[in-house]
Amino acid sequence: MKTTIIAINSQYVHSNLAVNYLKAACGRECGDVLVLEFSINESLKSIFRRIMNEKPDVVAFSCYIWNIEHVVKLAGDIKKADKEIIVIAGGPEVSFESGGLMSGIADYIICGEGEEDLPLILKLLNSGERPCENTIRRLQTHKVTEDLDSLNFPYDSIKPGSLKDRIAYVEASRGCPFRCSYCISPVIGKVRNFDLDWVYRALDILVESEAKVIKFVDRTFNADEQRAHRILTHIKQKYSERRTVFHFEIDPGLLTGNLIDCLSSMPPGLVQIEAGIQSIHEKTLKAVKRVYHVDNALSNLEKLLAGRNIHVHVDLIAGLPYESFSDFAMSFSRVYGLFAHHFQLGFLKILRGSRLKEEAGSHGYRYRDYPPYEVISNNYITADELLEIGGIEACLNLFYNSGRLVSTMKYIYNALKKHEKPECDPFGFYRALARYMRMKGHLDSPVKASKTYFILYKFLEEKFPHLAKEAVEYMRFDYYTSMKNTAVPAFLSKGSVHAGRKTRYKWIAENREKLEKILPRLSEIPLEEIMHQIHASSFKFANETGSMTDCVMAFDFGDICPVTGLARSYRIE
Numbered sequence: 001m002k003t004t005i006i007a008i009n010s011q012y013v014h015s016n017l018a019v020n021y022l023k024a025a026c027g028r029e030c031g032d033v034l035v036l037e038f039s040i041n042e043s044l045k046s047i048f049r050r051i052m053n054e055k056p057d058v059v060a061f062s063c064y065i066w067n068i069e070h071v072v073k074l075a076g077d078i079k080k081a082d083k084e085i086i087v088i089a090g091g092p093e094v095s096f097e098s099g100g101l102m103s104g105i106a107d108y109i110i111c112g113e114g115e116e117d118l119p120l121i122l123k124l125l126n127s128g129e130r131p132c133e134n135t136i137r138r139l140q141t142h143k144v145t146e147d148l149d150s151l152n153f154p155y156d157s158i159k160p161g162s163l164k165d166r167i168a169y170v171e172a173s174r175g176c177p178f179r180c181s182y183c184i185s186p187v188i189g190k191v192r193n194f195d196l197d198w199v200y201r202a203l204d205i206l207v208e209s210e211a212k213v214i215k216f217v218d219r220t221f222n223a224d225e226q227r228a229h230r231i232l233t234h235i236k237q238k239y240s241e242r243r244t245v246f247h248f249e250i251d252p253g254l255l256t257g258n259l260i261d262c263l264s265s266m267p268p269g270l271v272q273i274e275a276g277i278q279s280i281h282e283k284t285l286k287a288v289k290r291v292y293h294v295d296n297a298l299s300n301l302e303k304l305l306a307g308r309n310i311h312v313h314v315d316l317i318a319g320l321p322y323e324s325f326s327d328f329a330m331s332f333s334r335v336y337g338l339f340a341h342h343f344q345l346g347f348l349k350i351l352r353g354s355r356l357k358e359e360a361g362s363h364g365y366r367y368r369d370y371p372p373y374e375v376i377s378n379n380y381i382t383a384d385e386l387l388e389i390g391g392i393e394a395c396l397n398l399f400y401n402s403g404r405l406v407s408t409m410k411y412i413y414n415a416l417k418k419h420e421k422p423e424c425d426p427f428g429f430y431r432a433l434a435r436y437m438r439m440k441g442h443l444d445s446p447v448k449a450s451k452t453y454f455i456l457y458k459f460l461e462e463k464f465p466h467l468a469k470e471a472v473e474y475m476r477f478d479y480y481t482s483m484k485n486t487a488v489p490a491f492l493s494k495g496s497v498h499a500g501r502k503t504r505y506k507w508i509a510e511n512r513e514k515l516e517k518i519l520p521r522l523s524e525i526p527l528e529e530i531m532h533q534i535h536a537s538s539f540k541f542a543n544e545t546g547s548m549t550d551c552v553m554a555f556d557f558g559d560i561c562p563v564t565g566l567a568r569s570y571r572i573e
């Protein structure tokens with residue numbers, strides 16, 4: 001008997017840890033077991049062909065909100081092509097409500113963690129039996145593996161170099177100690193830890209796989225401070241010289257001084273953290289049973305950001321209970337003021353199996369009845385208001401999260417924060433920008449990176465003309481730190497004597513000695529190569545007294561900051 005376990009990841013760069021666990025759990029009695037990984041960006045026809053080419057007897061799908069619509073179609077096609085093929089579905093998207101969209105399509109649905117049930121069913125099928133009613137009931141009972149040490153190690157099949165430049169996943173624990181009602185982690189089970197030696201062995205393999213990022217899928221990595229400290233110290237001692245980045249989801253309100261010190265001592269770029277704030281309002285957080293420690297969380301994040309060695313990602317969720325449009329605006333402006341490296345604005349999803357789904361009626365939730373089940377409106381926020389927040393999210397991604405306008409956005413924030421007008425706080429500013437983008441037809445169409453600068457400039461000219469002139473200097477600075485392309489847009493190159501290739505060549509030749517003093521490695525490389533690595537421009541920035549002074553900055557594309565992904569810059573004149 002041949003079984004294919006299918007993972008359909010949300011992007012090519014992602015890999016799937018669950019299917020490796022399942023394969024490792026299946027012994028010889030299960031027959032031949034093969035893992036096939038795809039991404040949702042591949043055509044269904046090609047995924048279908050590759051599955052069928054394997055001539056499987058059993059196809060087992062790992063189901064999530066991002067792939068369930070693909071899985072439903074593929075499972076239907078497989079059954080039409082050969083009704084004898086047995087389809088098994090497992091994963092969070094089918095673990096509740098009798099298998100959700102896979103009910104009536106899959107032959108067997110496994111609820112909860114599958115490392116015990118998948119081998120159980122495959123052994124039966126391989127010996128020519130069909131599961132009896134008791135077994136089927138067992139499959140549909142939500143269960144977890146209590147003793148994680150009893151699992152087979154799933155990482156051995158990952159070969160050196162096989163995940164080059166991709167994202168690999170690892171877990172040091174399962175379950176979450178918290179009970180947020182919009183999440184299914186509390187239903188999935190209590191916290192269980194893997195032995196630390198298991199985690200360290202996994203990390204060795206994943207680092208050798210050359211994954212560019214290793215993500216810990218632990219729901220709250222710092223829930224156990226001592227374990228978190230030990231793992232981080234291990235990573236620092238062992239992998240500081242490697243080019244892999246380690247990513248953790250943390251609760252910033254739980255960070256202790258000890259852990260902040262540990263994180264702040266990490267080499268730049270070795271660690272990234274993702275911190276969910278979700279809302280700054282106590283009533284909202286209490287309604288979703290989320291621990292309220294916003295002030296602590298924000299002040300701990302400020303401390304981490306001050307270290308400039310860790311990439312910090314923060315999240316807010318729109319559409320939570322009791323949060324009106326103006327409440328959300330307050331959450332947005334407060335979190336924006338952190339100037340984290342990435343500010344993700346998400347929309348609440350009413351997930352199968354979550355407690356909030358049961359309570360949805362009491363808050364008047366209307367949400368999409370297909371994945372990802374995003375909220376459309378509730379008693380506190382209208383559909384139009386959430387759509388407007390969607391436009392603000394698009395602008396946030398384009399102008400802030402792209403990392404192309406970091407210093408311009410800080411300049412605008414500082415310049416506007418003295419004003420009391422509603423459009424001068426961060427939310428008001430992005431709201432006005434989103435309206436402008438919609439009016440100009442840019443909001444729902446792709447915008448080229450280089451055009452982003454011009455759009456922002458025109459917006460400032462129209463809405464905040466007193467900022468436009470100085471903002472151009474910051475935009476030019478941002479352009480030079482983020483875009484290796486030296487073809488600077490005309491409105492940005494104005495005033496710069498270093499935009500053209502010839503003038504830049506001349507400037508580098510004349511200033512080579514100064515540059516080598518700051519960057520000694522340049523003395524080892526020819527002028528032509530320096531031209532590739534070093535860009536330069538003149539600027540007019542306000543000094544501490546407010547008067548404008550001229551300066552020339554060099555931008556080093558031979559030394560990209562591992563935290564921000566931007567070229568380092570140096571004042572030359």
Ligand code: SF4
Binds near residue numbers: 184185
């Ligand atoms: S949202 Fe995060 S902290 Fe809350 S229960 Fe889910 S995993 Fe735990």
